[in-house]
Amino acid sequence: MLRTALRNVLAHKARLMMTALAVLLGVAFVAGTLIFSDTVGSAVKKASEKNLDGVAVSVQAEAGDSSPDIGKDRKRTTLVDDKLADKIRALPGVQSVRRNVNGTATVAGPDNVPLGHEWQNLATNFQPDKDGHDPRYPLLQGRGPAADDEVALDEATAKASGRKIGDAVRLATDGPVLTKRLVGIVSTDDPQVTAGGSLTLFDTATAQKLFLHPGQFDELVIGAAPGTDQEALTDKVREVLPKDRATATSGTDLAAEQSRMVSSQNKALSQTLLTFAGIALFVGVFIIANTFTMLISQRSREIALMRAIGASRRQVVRSVLAEAALLGLISSAVGFALGMGLAVGLRAVLEANGAGFPDGPVVISPAAVLSALGVGVVVTVLAAWLPSRKAAKIAPVEALNTVEAPPALRSLVLRNSLGAVITGLGIATMCYVSTLKKADDLPIAMVGGMLTLTGVIILAPLLSRPLVSLAGVVTTRLFGISGKLATENTLRNPRRTAATASALMIGLTLITGMTVVGNSAGQAMDKMTAQGLKADYKIGASSGLDPELSQKVADVPGVEAAAPLRNTGFSTPDSSMGLMGTDLRTIGKVLQLDFISGSLKGAGGHDIAVSQEMAKKKGWHTGDTLDATFFDKKKAKLKIVGIYADNQLVGDSIGAASLSAPHQFMPTVDTLLVKAQDGPSEGLEKQIRHALGDSPLLKVQDHAELRKENAANIEMVLNVSYGLLGMAVIIAVVGVVNTLAMSVFERTREIGMLRAIGLARSGIKQMVRLESVVIALFGAGLGIAVGVFCSWAVGTLVSEGLPTYELLLPWGRLALFVLIAAAVGVLAALWPARRAARLNMLQAIGAE
Known part of the structure; x- marks a missing residue:
C-alpha cells in the first residue's frame, strides 16, 4: 500500500500541483515567521550582551522631585549624584564607576526631516579618559565633545544627516532646535541604536544642563575588580543607596531582564504573524480536502479493484493518508526553503516601514525546521482524513459503476442541521455581544464570530443553490448558453463549490470586518475632534x-x-x-x-x-x-x-x-x-x-491635519492586515484554479460533446470563466455578509473607548472587494479555460 501511495503521488503530480502549492505557501509563512523570530531574537540578545559586557552592577535613579519652579523647568531631579558615585567608588571590589546622563535627542536630516526612531534616539554624555577616549564609544573620527556647542554622533546618523567633522548639526530634545558643531563620530553596540535609533553625545555638563541638574546622573555603571562576586558587590552597593530613590541591579540580573523583555516583545510579534499563518493554513485545508475528494471520486474503479483483490478498508485509509503525508512532506520542504527568503523579505519590509533591528545572520533552529515540516504534514494528513474515510466506504461492486453516486440524503440532512445549530449559536452570541460595552468582552465576540463563520461554512452547500441560481439568471441573460452551462456546472456539486468558495470567504470575512470597524472608528475620531476640540x-x-x-x-x-x-x-x-x-x-x-x-x-x-x-x-x-x-x-x-x-x-x-x-x-x-x-x-x-x-x-x-493623521494611522493598520491576510487570499485563489482544473479533467468527455454539437472554443472558455467568477462572487458575498454582521456586533465594545463610534459602512471599498473577487475569478480561470478549449474534440469524446 505504501508503494501504491508513492505511485499515485507520482502518477497524479500534475493534479496535485495546486494542492502542493497551497501547502507550500502556508508552510512558507510559518517557517518565515519562525526564522524571522529566531533571527531577530538572536541579534538583539547578542547586541544586549555585548552592550552589558563589563557591567557588574547598574544603579538606576528613581523618579525624584522636579525642580521648584515646576511650571517652567522641565528638568528631572535625582539623588544619584557625584557624592553617591564617589561613595560607591570607595567600596571594596569596585574598579570603576561610569556616570551616565540619559535622555533623547533627534537629529534633523536633509529638509529638516527627523532621523532615526524618536524613542530609540539616545542622548548621553561622553566620558573621556586621560587620553580623550571613551571606551564605551570608540572614536572613528575626530574627538569627543568638550564644550556646550559640540556633539559627537554615531556613524550611521552622521552619514544619514550628511554631516562631516566641523559641520553644524541641528537637533532637538524637547524644546527649540539646537545647533551644535560635530566634532566626533563614534561606533556603538547599543541595541537601540543598532536597531535603527541614533546616538548623540554631549559633554557631561551640557548633558546635565539639558536633562538633569549639575552633578546629577540617571545611572551609575559599576565595573568590578577581578575575582569580585557580583551578587555580593550588588548587596554592598544597595546599602549606600538613598532609600526609595535608587535601585541596584547586578549585571547578570540586568542581562536576564533585558533578555526577558526582548523575548516578550519578539513573542508578541511572532504570535501575531503565526496567527495569520494559521489562517492561511486553515484556508489551505479546504483546498487539500477538495483535491483528495475529487481524486478519490476519479479513482473509484481503482479503489474498487484494490478492495476486490483483498485490500481492507483500513489499508485504503492508510494509502490515502500516506499520499497526503508524502505530499505534505515534499511541499513543506520546499515551503521551508521559501520561508527562509520570506524571513529576509519580512525584515526588509518592516525596516522600510520604520522598524529597526540589530544586524545579525539568519538563524535557522532545529525547532523551526521540525515545527514547519510537522505543521505542513499534519495539516495535509488531517485535511485528507475525511476523504480517506469516504474512499474506504466504497464497496467494490458500487465502485465499478462509472456514475458517481450523489451524497447520501442522511449525510446532507445531518450537515445542514449541524450547520444551522452552529450558525444559530454564533448569531445568538454575537447579538449578546452587541449588548456588552466592555473591551474585556472581546474574547466572547471572537468565539461568536468563529461560531458564525464555521456555521456558514457548513451551510454553504445549502446556501449555494439559491444564491448561485440567482446569479445564474444574470449570467444566462448576459451570456446565453455559456452562462447557463456555467451555472449548472457550479450547482452540479454544491459541496465542491462550497469548499472552494469557503476558502475565499474566510479571508474576506476578516478583511471586511476590519475594514468596517476601521472606517467607523476613523469617522468617530473625526467626530470626537470636531465636537470636543475648540482649539485651532x-x-x-x-x-x-x-x-x-x-x-x-x-x-x-x-x-x-x-x-x-x-x-x-x-x-x-x-x-x-x-x-x-x-x-x-x-x-x-x-x-x-x-x-x-x-x-x-x-x-x-x-x-x-x-x-x-x-x-x-x-x-x-x-x-x-x-x-x-x-x-x-x-x-x-x-x-x-x-x-x-x-x-x-x-x-x-x-x-x-x-x-x-x-x-x-x-x-x-x-x-x-x-x-x-x-x-x-x-x-x-x-x-x-x-x-x-x-x-x-x-x-x-490643525483640524484637517488631525483628520489626515487619524486616517493614515487606520489605513496603515488596515494595509498591514491586508498584507498579512494576502497569503490566505492567494491560497484561496489557488483553490479556485485547482477546482476548475480538476473539474475540467473530470468533464473531458462532456466538453468534447459540447464541442461536437457546436459550442465554439470561445464558448468553452467563457463557460469556465463564468463558473470561476460565480464561485468567487459566492464566496465574496458570504464573506462580506458575515464580516459586516460581526463588525456590527462588536461596535458596542469599541464604543467604550470611543463614545462617538457608530457603524458606517464603507460602500465604495465593499464594492471594490466585490470587483476584486470577480477579477480574481477571471484570472483564476485563465489556465483551466485555456486547457479546456484546447482539448482535442475526438480524443475528449473517447476519454473515460
Whole structure:
C-alpha cells in the first residue's frame, strides 16, 4: 500500500500541483515567521550582551522631585549624584564607576526631516579618559565633545544627516532646535541604536544642563575588580543607596531582564504573524480536502479493484493518508526553503516601514525546521482524513459503476442541521455581544464570530443553490448558453463549490470586518475632534514639550489662548483614573467643557472636576473630597468642584497644572492646544513654528491635519492586515484554479460533446470563466455578509473607548472587494479555460 501511495503521488503530480502549492505557501509563512523570530531574537540578545559586557552592577535613579519652579523647568531631579558615585567608588571590589546622563535627542536630516526612531534616539554624555577616549564609544573620527556647542554622533546618523567633522548639526530634545558643531563620530553596540535609533553625545555638563541638574546622573555603571562576586558587590552597593530613590541591579540580573523583555516583545510579534499563518493554513485545508475528494471520486474503479483483490478498508485509509503525508512532506520542504527568503523579505519590509533591528545572520533552529515540516504534514494528513474515510466506504461492486453516486440524503440532512445549530449559536452570541460595552468582552465576540463563520461554512452547500441560481439568471441573460452551462456546472456539486468558495470567504470575512470597524472608528475620531476640540492647533512631540514653550506660543500675535496639558493619574481606595493638568484660565477656550454642576472658576491647587461618567460610576457629587494617591505614591486630598459632560479629549478628571506636574515622571508638557483669534492660517502656523524654534520633533496640526493623521494611522493598520491576510487570499485563489482544473479533467468527455454539437472554443472558455467568477462572487458575498454582521456586533465594545463610534459602512471599498473577487475569478480561470478549449474534440469524446 505504501508503494501504491508513492505511485499515485507520482502518477497524479500534475493534479496535485495546486494542492502542493497551497501547502507550500502556508508552510512558507510559518517557517518565515519562525526564522524571522529566531533571527531577530538572536541579534538583539547578542547586541544586549555585548552592550552589558563589563557591567557588574547598574544603579538606576528613581523618579525624584522636579525642580521648584515646576511650571517652567522641565528638568528631572535625582539623588544619584557625584557624592553617591564617589561613595560607591570607595567600596571594596569596585574598579570603576561610569556616570551616565540619559535622555533623547533627534537629529534633523536633509529638509529638516527627523532621523532615526524618536524613542530609540539616545542622548548621553561622553566620558573621556586621560587620553580623550571613551571606551564605551570608540572614536572613528575626530574627538569627543568638550564644550556646550559640540556633539559627537554615531556613524550611521552622521552619514544619514550628511554631516562631516566641523559641520553644524541641528537637533532637538524637547524644546527649540539646537545647533551644535560635530566634532566626533563614534561606533556603538547599543541595541537601540543598532536597531535603527541614533546616538548623540554631549559633554557631561551640557548633558546635565539639558536633562538633569549639575552633578546629577540617571545611572551609575559599576565595573568590578577581578575575582569580585557580583551578587555580593550588588548587596554592598544597595546599602549606600538613598532609600526609595535608587535601585541596584547586578549585571547578570540586568542581562536576564533585558533578555526577558526582548523575548516578550519578539513573542508578541511572532504570535501575531503565526496567527495569520494559521489562517492561511486553515484556508489551505479546504483546498487539500477538495483535491483528495475529487481524486478519490476519479479513482473509484481503482479503489474498487484494490478492495476486490483483498485490500481492507483500513489499508485504503492508510494509502490515502500516506499520499497526503508524502505530499505534505515534499511541499513543506520546499515551503521551508521559501520561508527562509520570506524571513529576509519580512525584515526588509518592516525596516522600510520604520522598524529597526540589530544586524545579525539568519538563524535557522532545529525547532523551526521540525515545527514547519510537522505543521505542513499534519495539516495535509488531517485535511485528507475525511476523504480517506469516504474512499474506504466504497464497496467494490458500487465502485465499478462509472456514475458517481450523489451524497447520501442522511449525510446532507445531518450537515445542514449541524450547520444551522452552529450558525444559530454564533448569531445568538454575537447579538449578546452587541449588548456588552466592555473591551474585556472581546474574547466572547471572537468565539461568536468563529461560531458564525464555521456555521456558514457548513451551510454553504445549502446556501449555494439559491444564491448561485440567482446569479445564474444574470449570467444566462448576459451570456446565453455559456452562462447557463456555467451555472449548472457550479450547482452540479454544491459541496465542491462550497469548499472552494469557503476558502475565499474566510479571508474576506476578516478583511471586511476590519475594514468596517476601521472606517467607523476613523469617522468617530473625526467626530470626537470636531465636537470636543475648540482649539485651532494641536502641538505635540512624543518626548514631551518644554513648559516654557506655552508662553512663547501665547505671545505670538494672532493667538487668543494657549493651554498646556500635563497628564498624570491617581487612585482612590476603589478606582484609578487619569488627571489632566492645565491652565484653568484658558482651557475652556480650547476644549469643550459643559458643566452639569459646579465649575472650575476660582479653583484652587487641589480642586478638580470629574467627568459625568466617572461621577455616576462612583457616586460622586460636587463638594465631595477624595483621598488620592498619585502614581509616584504621594498622597493628597482632592475636592470635586465640578462635574462636566463626557469629553474623550478631557478624560476622567481635570485640575490645575500645578497639581499634576509634580507627579509626572517626565516634567514636560504632553500637548499644547492653541486657539487663534481669527481661525487657522498658513501665516500664523509659520509664526507658531518659529516660536517653537523650528524643531524637527514638534508637530503643529490643525483640524484637517488631525483628520489626515487619524486616517493614515487606520489605513496603515488596515494595509498591514491586508498584507498579512494576502497569503490566505492567494491560497484561496489557488483553490479556485485547482477546482476548475480538476473539474475540467473530470468533464473531458462532456466538453468534447459540447464541442461536437457546436459550442465554439470561445464558448468553452467563457463557460469556465463564468463558473470561476460565480464561485468567487459566492464566496465574496458570504464573506462580506458575515464580516459586516460581526463588525456590527462588536461596535458596542469599541464604543467604550470611543463614545462617538457608530457603524458606517464603507460602500465604495465593499464594492471594490466585490470587483476584486470577480477579477480574481477571471484570472483564476485563465489556465483551466485555456486547457479546456484546447482539448482535442475526438480524443475528449473517447476519454473515460
